Amino acid sequence: MAFELSGKLVEKFEIIQHSDKFRKREFVIEIVETAGSSEFTNHVKFQLTQDRCDLIDSYTTGEMIKVSFNIRGNRWERDGKVNYFTNLDAWRIEKVHGEDNGIADDTPFPGETDMPETDVEGADDLPF
Secondary structure, eight states: OEEEEEEEEEEEOOOEEOSSSOEEEEEEEEEEEEETTEEEEEEEEEEEEGGGGGGGTTOOTTOEEEEEEEEEEEEEEETTEEEEEEEEEEEEEEEOOSSSSSOSSOOOOTTSSOOOOOOSTTTTOOOO
16 A cells, blocks of 8 residues: 655755665655644654665655655564564655645546536526
8 A cells, every 4th residue: 555745855865775686765754734723743764675775865865855755664573572573664755835834736526627617508507
């Protein structure tokens, strides 16, 4: 299942090569939410893996971005102790244009501009 979040890029970390076959890079976005008169700030850390590690290169700290990601949960056991961890695996990053509304472009919503005009007399009469 895919998710999306928009926010301000606040930190990007270097690529970490864990083994010959696995590398990852983490970055953090800041999300400000308003509930009534209160404002809440969340810092959400994502990871990029393998060939996607370079996706964040073209973005600078302070830019508004939209991140498409998957949630991955794993079970890990060592010395008889079981732990669980969750990763937010980013797979696409886009720049957010315009105001901080989380919408990546100014494209009208479907149906917003393709409504047929009704020039026929009585066309708005409903049968019920």
